[in-house]
Amino acid sequence: MDFELTPDQRAVRDLVRAFAREEVAPHATEADRTGQFPQGLLARLAELDLFALPFPPEYGGLGGDTISYALAIEELAWADASLALTYAAHCSLGAGYLHLFGSPEQKARWLTPAARGEALIAFALTEPGGGSDAAHPQTRAERRDEGWLLNGSKVFITNGAHAAATVIMAATRPGGGKGGVSAFLVPAGTPGFTVGPQYEKLGLRSSDTAPLALEDVLVGPEALVGEEGRGYEQALAVLDGGRIGIAALAVGIGQAALDRALAYARERTAFGQPLSRFQAIRFKLADMTTELELARLAYLKAAWLKDQGRPFRKEAAMAKLFASEAATRAANAAIQIHGGLGYTRDGVVERYWRDARLMEIGEGTSEILRLVIAREVGAAGATPPPDPGAGLRAGPGP
Amino acid sequence: MHVVVCIKQILDPEIPPREFQVDPQTKRAVRGRASLVISPFDLNALEVAVQLKERAGGRVTVVSLGGEETPEALRRALAMGADEAVWIRDGALEATDASGTARCLAAAIAKLDEPDLVLFGRQAGDWDQGLVGPMVAEALGWPLVTNVFQTRGENSPLELLQQAEGGYRVVAATLPAAATITNHEANVARLPKVREIMLANRKPITQWSLGDLGLAADEVAPRVVVEALAVPVPEGHCTFIEGETAQEKAQNLARALRELKVI
Numbered sequence: 327m328d329f330e331l332t333p334d335q336r337a338v339r340d341l342v343r344a345f346a347r348e349e350v351a352p353h354a355t356e357a358d359r360t361g362q363f364p365q366g367l368l369a370r371l372a373e374l375d376l377f378a379l380p381f382p383p384e385y386g387g388l389g390g391d392t393i394s395y396a397l398a399i400e401e402l403a404w405a406d407a408s409l410a411l412t413y414a415a416h417c418s419l420g421a422g423y424l425h426l427f428g429s430p431e432q433k434a435r436w437l438t439p440a441a442r443g444e445a446l447i448a449f450a451l452t453e454p455g456g457g458s459d460a461a462h463p464q465t466r467a468e469r470r471d472e473g474w475l476l477n478g479s480k481v482f483i484t485n486g487a488h489a490a491a492t493v494i495m496a497a498t499r500p501g502g503g504k505g506g507v508s509a510f511l512v513p514a515g516t517p518g519f520t521v522g523p524q525y526e527k528l529g530l531r532s533s534d535t536a537p538l539a540l541e542d543v544l545v546g547p548e549a550l551v552g553e554e555g556r557g558y559e560q561a562l563a564v565l566d567g568g569r570i571g572i573a574a575l576a577v578g579i580g581q582a583a584l585d586r587a588l589a590y591a592r593e594r595t596a597f598g599q600p601l602s603r604f605q606a607i608r609f610k611l612a613d614m615t616t617e618l619e620l621a622r623l624a625y626l627k628a629a630w631l632k633d634q635g636r637p638f639r640k641e642a643a644m645a646k647l648f649a650s651e652a653a654t655r656a657a658n659a660a661i662q663i664h665g666g667l668g669y670t671r672d673g674v675v676e677r678y679w680r681d682a683r684l685m686e687i688g689e690g691t692s693e694i695l696r697l698v699i700a701r702e703v704g705a706a707g708a709t710p711p712p713d714p715g716a717g718l719r720a721g722p723g724p
Numbered sequence: 725m726h727v728v729v730c731i732k733q734i735l736d737p738e739i740p741p742r743e744f745q746v747d748p749q750t751k752r753a754v755r756g757r758a759s760l761v762i763s764p765f766d767l768n769a770l771e772v773a774v775q776l777k778e779r780a781g782g783r784v785t786v787v788s789l790g791g792e793e794t795p796e797a798l799r800r801a802l803a804m805g806a807d808e809a810v811w812i813r814d815g816a817l818e819a820t821d822a823s824g825t826a827r828c829l830a831a832a833i834a835k836l837d838e839p840d841l842v843l844f845g846r847q848a849g850d851w852d853q854g855l856v857g858p859m860v861a862e863a864l865g866w867p868l869v870t871n872v873f874q875t876r877g878e879n880s881p882l883e884l885l886q887q888a889e890g891g892y893r894v895v896a897a898t899l900p901a902a903a904t905i906t907n908h909e910a911n912v913a914r915l916p917k918v919r920e921i922m923l924a925n926r927k928p929i930t931q932w933s934l935g936d937l938g939l940a941a942d943e944v945a946p947r948v949v950v951e952a953l954a955v956p957v958p959e960g961h962c963t964f965i966e967g968e969t970a971q972e973k974a975q976n977l978a979r980a981l982r983e984l985k986v987i
């Protein structure tokens with residue numbers, strides 16, 4: 327047992343912490359207000375090699391481990407969850423999909439610029455008909471002489487409007503199902519592939535979330551990612567890794583809420599003493615601290631398992647489930663500790679609540695994650711649940 | 725151009741005041757949960773050195789005398805752009821003071837391959853004495869320019885921009901020379917890139933003991949005796965400013981503040 331971070335892990339965390347505090351945090355409130363996509367900060371992330379961090383050296387990456395990557399996400403999220411989500415969705419899901427399942431040609435063409443931060447890759451699983459049921463996309467991919475013809479629509483796609491290419495999950499057999507889902511890499515601007523207007527979101531307002539439409543989109547055979555019919559299992563594996571990132575993101579938001587709440591409780595006086603003297607407030611702070619530290623340990627454990635090449639599906643699901651709910655509770659408590667100020671934009675902590683809330687929804691809702699965990703421990707029993715229950719194992723894209 | 729930067733690892737000065745404690749027995753700050761960082765002005769010195777290297781070519785060697793966590797500071801310096809790192813490490817140095825430190829650093833610099841310029845932070849962020857830089861320059865017999873924030877030119881004489889009242893003074897320094905560095909917007913320490921961090925973590929660090937430096941333990945024994953060390957207790961006093969009219973009150977307030985040397 328060793329709880330010590332390696333020198334690389336510590337240095338990456340410290341670097342991102344310094345960057346996030348000096349360069350990101352000062353603009354986060356404004357970014358939330360304007361909803362402007364953080365192009366400039368993404369360029370800085372690229373300069374600092376953060377896009378290279380999780381990818382292999384053959385494609386211009388640094389071969390960093392999952393622990394370092396997750397620590398980087400936590401630190402970014404502490405300052406600005408929108409930026410952290412933009413980064414995490416690209417690295418874990420879009421580029422992450424290619425990293426895990428792309429051909430050498432696809433990686434050379436797309437992963438290399440992705441690792442340099444020159445091309446964002448999005449991942450599109452969720453559809454108007456439902457996101458939790460990953461095994462049954464309505465989007466269809468039909469074989470043609472030239473390759474594949476894609477038709478359908480996707481919703482809530484992170485980086486949808488800014489991506490250079492998107493991994494689209496589609497049914498290669500009517501109705502999809504196990505063996506009937508495949509992934510296709512569709513470059514932006516491919517005829518028939520269009521991006522809809524940005525959603526008006528509760529939080530994460532400077533992240534890019536858009537619907538996508540595919541109308542007779544013809545792509546070559548090289549667009550297929552991995553084996554035909556393996557898309558469902560692939561998506562599950564990609565999401566397993568992604569959940570570690572979302573757990574770290576949630577911890578970052580929760581920690582920011584805690585830090586602000588603690589500072590406020592120490593300086594604000596009521597009835598002639600600082601709020602932090604009141605046991606009701608102290609207990610809140612103690613609970614927030616405890617839950618966030620446990621959430622951090624949970625994502626680090628899942629990341630460690632992944633780095634060891636060991637199974638981590640259950641641990642990633644537990645980390646994401648617990649961390650996201652802990653972050654929302656922490657943000658909620660931070661609002662309460664701030665009183666009326668907490669309910670206003672000026673109080674800042676309301677942003678943490680709005681941002682944290684997504685973490686319980688994206689990359690597998692809390693409900694779906696509980697299904698995953700129950701299944702992993704065998705609580706589903708010997709009899710498989712009825713279809714489409716099979717799809718629920720996956721949980722959705724972010 | 726071979727630039728040497730001497731850095732000190734200190735307790736993070738940014739920790740909340742309530743967490744800062746002094747051990748009355750050893751008369752030292754208690755580590756507690758504080759992390760160790762490179763002293764702030766030393767970071768400015770590193771930045772000045774790396775900028776000089778980028779402009780004039782050459783290399784940067786970073787030297788630090790310190791305890792077991794010193795490599796972390798040296799690696800940070802390597803990630804920022806230093807080429808080599810030297811750790812002066814010896815059990816006999818545990819209790820040393822500015823003069824002992826300066827002796828070691830001077831011996832180390834003399835042992836390095838013909839340095840042209842040695843940079844120090846203006847003062848360390850823990851004791852704030854500002855002694856080591858001048859003492860090393862004295863020991864080496866090199867000219868010293870204090871409160872420098874930037875360099876200009878590429879060769880000897882090198883122009884050193886020295887902070888001065890309301891502006892700056894340009895000092896042409898014949899090399900080899902020493903300078904202490906103060907903070908300025910031109911020398912804010914850069915954030916290293918992840919790639920450089922990883923490379924730095926794999927670079928070797930040279931270790932020199934007192935013996936390697938040709939020094940004996942009694943030569944570096946502390947010469948300053950700290951009699952007492954305590955965290956000041958903040959005290960509040962309240963004075964009511966009297967006066968008939970607002971103007972009179974304001975005048976009395978101004979006088980009181982002036983007497984307190986606040987304004």
Ligand SMILES: Cc1cc2nc3c(=O)[nH]c(=O)nc-3n(C[C@H](O)[C@H](O)[C@H](O)COP(=O)(O)OP(=O)(O)OC[C@H]3O[C@@H](n4cnc5c(N)ncnc54)[C@H](O)[C@@H]3O)c2cc1C
Nearest residue numbers: 450451452456457458482483484688689691693722723724
């Ligand atoms: C800001 C944002 C970014 C996103 N980014 C992406 C992205 O990049 N790529 C992508 O593919 N998707 C993305 N999504 C979509 C997200 O992953 C889905 O919204 C999520 O998976 C839920 O799917 P859904 O909205 O269709 O809800 P539904 O699947 O319709 O679920 C609705 C509710 O029913 C519950 N539920 C569903 N099935 C069950 C069940 N069997 N048992 C119990 N409860 C159940 C769910 O937990 C949820 O509470 C994003 C969403 C948002 C808001």
